[in-house]
């Protein structure tokens with residue numbers, strides 16, 4: 714059995730503000746976000762290979778963040794959406810397909826061994842795996858003029874994280890089908906699996922496994938690492 718991780722890191726990071734370049738190349742605790750993410754998977758014994766989808770303008774940034782060569786690490790160019798970047802990375806693996814694939818956001822550098830274990834060991838022939846956390850905030854739906862229209866019961870609601878795990882062949886097929894039908898609006902791979910009729914099992918996510926979307930989150934991650942160097 715072979716397990717490969719696809720790390721999608723081809724976003725432009727527009728929500729974080731472009732001033733210092735894409736967020737996956739910012740340093741937190743002195744180390745680029747993408748390097749922390751890649752290293753978390755390099756350190757895991759179940760992961761055989763790593764494919765990172767980057768933007769074609771970011772080759773120099775990527776080489777600076779991860780200098781040296783690593784035969785287990787491969788770089789491909791991503792696409793216009795997260796979904797397209799994932800599909801392109803999966804297609805790059807097709808000539809030598811693994812049995813299992815994990816798909817992870819490059820901007821979640823705090824993924825840890827125990828979380829990767831839960832995803833890898835939860836995978837089977839029939840079900841994908843989604844790490845998630847039960848929602849703890851009270852949820853509101855907004856209506857006209859920013860007024861509260863309704864309170865949404867949070868029972869049974871979870872916030873999805875990555876890495877999400879699947880058998881390689883069916884998730885690639887689901888991605889291709891979505892692209893062929895012009896469905897390019899999925900924000901994670903579990904959503905594509907659900908749409909394609911692949912069952913997905915929930916496993917416990919990690920509160921530390923935050924997605925660094927905004928400049929504020931990057932600054933907070935940097936401060937946290939400064940307080941508790943690893």
Ligand code: C5P
Nearest residue numbers: 721722723724792793794795798819820
């Ligand atoms: O945009 P969003 O916050 O959903 O991005 C999640 C992850 O997907 C990030 O790691 C980002 O770099 C990646 N992404 C990508 N290709 C895109 C857009 C986002 O690989 N075109």
